[in-house]
Amino acid sequence: MMVKYAFRNILRNKKRSFLTILAIFFAAVIVMMSQGMITGMLDYFLKNYVNFQTGNIRITTEEFVKRERFMPVDSLVYGSDELIAQIAGIEGVDHVNERIRFGILLSYKDNTVESLGMGVNLLTNEFKIGEKLIAGTLENSGLYIGVSLAKKLGVELGYELLMATKTSEGGLNAIKLPVKGIFKTTIDMFDANVFFLSSTDAKRLLKVVDATTEIYVFTKKTDMTEKVQEEIKKILPPGVVAKNYKETMGALFSLFDQMRVIWVFAEAIILFLASFVIINTMMMAIFERMQEIGTLKAVGMTRRDLFANFTLEGAYMGIIGGVLGTIVGFIAISVIGAVGLDFGDVYKGMEFPIESVLRVETKASDFLISLMVSIFIPPLAAMIPAKYAGNLTPVEALRK
Helix, strand or coil: CHHHHHHHHHCCCHHHHHHHHHHHHHHHHHHHHHHHHHHHHHHHHHHHHHHHHHCCEEEEEHHHHHCHHHCCCCCCEECHHHHHHHHHCCCCEEEEEEEEEEEEEEEECCEEEEEEEEEECCCCCCCCHHHHEEEECCCCCCEEEEHHHHHHHCCCCCCEEEEEEECCCCCEEEEEEEEEEEECCCCHHHHHHEEEEEHHHHHHHHCCCCEECEEEEEECCHHHHHHHHHHHHCCCCCCEEEEEHHHHHCHHHHHHHHHHHHHHHHHHHHHHHHCHHHHHHHHHHHHHCHHHHHHHHHCCCCHHHHHHHHHHHHHHHHHHHHHHHHHHHHHHHHHHHHHCEECHHHHCCCCCCCCCEECCCCCHHHHHHHHHHHHHHHHHHHHHHHHHHHHCCHHHHHHC
């Protein structure tokens, strides 16, 4: 009975109820879209960090960790081929790749450019070089350079580049390799500074035998990372360490988690502020229906019944607007995620490997969080005027 009565009351002034629902609707859309964008951006940043910086688990020597910013090529994990084969057999491991990073002077004729070399398995790596080629074909040999780096050097397919760098033995070595591909990514840093070559050629240049500088382990599921890490530690030789991405990121990862929690509270505040329109609407309804309230209390309606009635009225408007707004916001953020947002100008020149096209991945958890906030906050706001109505005595209501 009370449910039907409260629902019928919100139809008394259709325009005012519609505007109230509309205000909550837009607030819910903003909450859902902001929830999707913030968590999506954090997840996207984390995904880039794992793919390009650490893997789910990264294996190096302890000495390499201490001098990582210098990209040392003399801190080596020996017996790497056998170790990689053992790790690949651990349950939960999706794939394992070695990666050899080194700074180098890349030269062609009179042009010499400082660049970052990456020795990887060109055919199977996280960078998916083959998908990003704008010239050439992918083989597991030769050089694959970024489009901006190619322009700086003035080279095209087939040109041979001279690479000169310090070796793992402390001396100098130089080799020539042909350009077999030019790639263009959504990462400005890669296009301008990075080139790829096979790990075999990288080891030949650096004079590395049966060893590597870094081994990247990618698990089938993120939540399997720590379990796989413990299994890997059992087979590591002395002086070699395996760190998961959380350990490598350190305080940065903790900051991400805190930002997620803080943003949920921020969303609740946004929706609560929007819910003040419900307070306003319900107070207007109460003042318009003072005689009715006085009569109802005089014939036996209790304070609790009145409180429940006005709370339900506000809750209906809030929930209708909140649920519809959350659904529309979810659809909108899904479309944005599919199309992508181009932050190329923002990330241009940034010395960090992050893709400039943001593709937000919508999650059911984000939808549920926004839905719960949208459902519970408006009824809480409605309780304020409902309490006022419930506290009125029959005499007070009839006099006013």
